Amino acid sequence: MRIGISSACFYPYINTEDTLEIIKETGADICEVFLEAECETTEEYCLSLKEKADKIGIDIYSVHPYSVSFEPFLFDRYERRRLEMERKFRAICRAGEILGAECYVFHGIRKTPDFPNIDNTAKGMDNLCKIAGEYGIKLAWENVAWCMSCSPRFLELVRERMKEDIYFNLDIKQAVRSGYSPESYIDVFKDRIINVHINDASKKSTCLLPGQGDIDLKSIVDRVKILNPDVPFIIEVYSENFTSYKELKISKEYMERLEEGE
Template sequence: MDIGLSSACFYPDLHTENSIEKMKELGFNHGEIFLNTVSEYEEEFIKILLEKKESCEFNVNSVHAFSSSFEPYLFDKYYRRRADALKHFKSVCKATKLLGASCYTFHGMRYTNFNELDKKFIIDIYNELSYIAMESGVKLAQENVSWAMSSDLKFLTFLAEKCKYPTYFTLDLKQACRANVPIEKYIDIMGNNIVNLHINDRDEISSCLLPGKGNLNYKNIANMLKSVGYSGKGIIEVYSDNFSNYEELTKAKNFVFEIFSDIL
């Protein structure tokens, strides 16, 4: 498995456009680009990222948006609010395509009781979003997020069974731990529709650590991913306070690569 890095690791210390060169300097040839604010969805800014990407010979695997600012409102019953959020969604899909990424890492709805959902409304929205993404040439990759509906196994099963178009997924290890849901249960539901993988670690004290700093059993995780045919990239995604110097990110990459390359 090729191991990449998320530009989110550098937030808020580096501007998004400067993170590409830094990731390349640290030995990463690909990664996930986190667009940190609405102005970074604009085409002129994406052109700056594209120039940086090409000059550094860096590949963008996936794109992540400032999701809390608009994604939950894609499911709002107030049409105008939903329409405004959809404009941002379309901009991110376009940015994802322009950067050559294969998928858009999506958080979606905030958590609520599954039984209280207007399920037809939700499926109609997901069908629309998936269609827009497909028209843009990218996959909408629903991430399991502890504070979102996507932490709920029933909800993910519902999407996988009821959506008109294929439901793709980003599996995030730390988010599974935060939701107190065994990672294997997410893998069972997501199956061969996992298209993106966020790698991190955890222990009894912290839910997010650099790979190798906690006690996750990566060999078991790799074997589970192999069993569902995962062949995508692995993206290290932690927070800037999870490391004290950039060299630790390179060490984490080498650690993960050694484990996953033996199995996947």
């Protein structure tokens, strides 16, 4: 089982490029890079980041942008705005290509009281999948509490109408915050699940390091691995969820013991 750590764990205190050494010190050799600013999407920056990752021996599996600034507008009815946001989307795809990433973790449309037009959403997602494919990147749609992707039914309806291949990113804390079980998303994602943001939760907190909460992570891990044995489990929490880097290492080791059946 591949267990990694997201650079997002260190936001906003440590620059993205400086998180790689910390992640490596936990014993992880795979990570997700959260591109926190537009300057981090340039070719110059990404080439430097890739060089650094290769030097210390860490694989950048996925990229995740500061999506709230542009992803909701990728479906905008005002064409000029949509095309402008599409250029930002391409920049992230290009960044992922340079970094050698497998996938782009995507949020998409903000949550609304009613479902957006499903057919139009499916067409928009098809277009984005095609663009990502031009850069050798898979689009991994993430379940997010404040986005339409919080609804398993919405995801299912859109997927049924899509012509292109869409993939998925499961996030445990976002499932908890959405009021759905992680299993309800797995039922929709099936074998298209290619990334997992692994975290834990309790009655007091919706986001904890793996092993610090009440979620039956072993059953989730086992079920995901049946669908996709190669899927990585990326530890993604907030900086306030730990006080020392040692806790990240302990959490990673906890995940390793889950695989061993302990």
